[in-house]
Amino acid sequence: MPLNDHTVKAFDEDIGQLRGLIAQMGGLAEHAIAAAMEALRRHDLESAREIVAGDKRIDALQIEVEQLAVRIIALRAPLADDLREVVAALKIAGVVERIGDYAKNIAKRVPMIESHGEIEPLSVLPAMSALAVQMVHDALDAFAARDATAAVEVCDRDRQVDDFYNSLFRVLVTHMMENPKTIGQVAQLLFIAKNLERVGDHATNIAEMIYFAATGTHMAERDRGDIPTS
């Protein structure tokens, strides 16, 4: 939907800056998840350490978003769709920060999983990860475009991530029963799968906020499928 510029140009600049920060945060979080999964696959401890350290940058950006959003509310007194967008940005920043934390959490588990090659279900995790990361990516694109339709599409995909998780849960539990030696490491994988499932949920939350910001109404309660087995 094309929007007219504000009469006060500085307002458009502030909103543009806010969107830029969200896009930057989202890019970093998206990359962190993908990189953490790659570090896991290659058992790359150095890369894992970098990801853990890099999370600070996302945290710092979240603070920047909060400060800018509060400043916009105080100085510009935004209304209607402007207000909804600023509130959404504030909430999205919090959610993206959480996604960053999950990336950090996955990276921290990399040293604990050594014999990854022997654990067959590990091969499914990258596909699940790619799906969750793509959801985050598309949600942030929808934010940039104020696109409610794209936001709904992101939400619809959460079911696939949940399905991945539910089947992975069963496979990993079976694996643990059959190979009790590996329980410690496979439990780590289970946590990672859970983290990815949460990333999908968070992408869904972002999409719901975008929908509200763009339309002023809440996305109708959708069937979220079976409650995950944990």
Add this chain to the structure above:
Amino acid sequence: MSIPNQSKISAQHVNVWYGAKQAIADVSLDFGQDHVTALIGPSGCGKSTFLRTLNRMNDTIAGAKVEGDITLDGENIYSPDMDVVQLRARVGMVFQKPNPFPKSIFENVAYGPRIHGLAANKPQLAEIVEKSLRRAGLWDEVKDRLTESGTALSGGQQQRLCIARAIAVDPEVILMDEPCSALDPIATAKIEELIHELKGRYAIVIVTHNMQQAARVSQRTAFFHLGTLVEYGATSDIFTNPRQERTKDYITGRYG
């Protein structure tokens, strides 16, 4: 036509012309008894003109012509039987610039009740003056200097004096035409607090250019543009999720 219980003033298909120029085109609006209703819109959109139709202030403007039905409690205020002086007592008005009479504070408030014969004697009149000044939140500031001139008060106090003057004749509706535009933020806050206090006792209609003020004081908001009513609804909806593109562009500052 049946008037819903909560509707105090009902305007139906109102058109106003100043000479050949049409200022209001087919506006229909109902004002609730228990609500503060804000009229917003850019300069020249007709909001003040519309406000002035509600107590026939446009009668005093040469060349102004009003068409349509405006009823107060179901009674047509443009009917030939309507006593305009009486109407303006029932529908009081507060203007942009405070306009106290060049008389004492007491006389400013006592004037209305006296000419309308609302007090049987002096103690009763004094009682009405005190009650009105109290309701207007001014009593404590002026009780020791009631004989001083009303024009000696500060701008904010003068405006509250004008509100006290409007209240003194026991109106049912109070119209306010940008009552705070000449006041500083503290005086403005006091008037807004007063509007909040008066809500429920009187139906209040306020014209304001200050969007935040409309959001703060009103429960209903009507957006006017080019003499037409674009949108009317709950204030919280108008300012968070307006239905009309024109309303949104105006309140978010994307106008024109």
